[in-house]
Amino acid sequence: MAKAKQSYIDIVEEFPSEFHKPLLRLVDAIMERVRMEFAVRREDFDELRSAISELTQAQKRTEDRVEELADAQAKTEMRVEELAQVQKRFEKHFDLQIGALGSRWGLKTEESFRAAAEGILGEDFGLHVERYQAYDEEGEVFGRPDQVEIDIMIRDDKITAIEIKSSMSKYDVYAYDKKVSFFERRNQVKVDRKLIITPMLDPRAEELVKTLGMKVYSSCYDWGDEEQELK
Structure with a gap:
């Protein structure tokens, strides 16, 4: 200077x-x-230093808060995972219970439907349907030894096999055809007609039904009326 x-x-x-x-x-x-x-005044310098100090403290508080939030998030994620595991165990247990209940209900429904259908055919149309039962030792029908049951009606020397089920899948159609063949071999007879009475036929089984020469009725009344007309 x-x-x-x-x-x-x-x-x-x-x-x-x-x-x-x-x-x-x-x-x-x-x-x-x-x-x-x-020139920088001392007052300005003091204010600047104070502002920097406040910013530093604010940053420290922010970092502490972020760390707290990270810990809370980690705990929340652990809790969510625990809840997910509990839900999986509950769903598995629930499915098992529903499956068991459904199986029991399905059997009861099947028996009720069969009893009602046979009652209608006998009482309303005078058609007598007999329940054929035999044990398949060789496993011809189900691939293992098991009881074979099939409804049979004989009229005017004509044998009609009838499968009465509340629902009919493609597998059920195959099994029914094997039961008819089993009945024919065991009794040395020829079944003239193969009928299915069911309100629910799996659409995937429709072509198979035609191929195997079966006829489907959605109600026993449909078949009963037809039988009455043939008398």
Whole structure:
């Protein structure tokens, strides 16, 4: 700064002597103004340091809060996983219970439907349907030794096999055809007609029914009316 001031004095001395003092005062005023403009006041520095301190503390609180949230999220995820495992165990147990209940209900429904259908055929149409039962030691029907049951009606020396079920799948149709063949071999007879009475036939079994020469009735009344017309 002293060197710069000396340079200004050298320049001022080039002017006439009566201008020296005014010019020096002007130069000093300009330099003081510049110093004040660019100097950092102590108050400003203290305010800046205080603001930085507050920002540092705020950042620390934010980091602590983020860490707390991360811990809470980890605990929540663990809890969700525990609940998912509990739900899986419950669903498995529930499915087993429903499956067992459904099996028992299905058997009861099948028996009720068969009893009702046979009752209608006998009481409303005077058609006697006998229940043929025999044990299949060789497993011809089901691939293993098992009891074979099939409804048979004999009229005018014509043998009609009847399968009465509340629902009929493609597998049921195959099994029914094997039961008819088993009955024919065991009794050395020929079944003239193979009928199915069911309100629900699996659409995938329709073509198989035609191929095996069977006829399906959605109600025992449909078949009973037809039989009455043939008398």
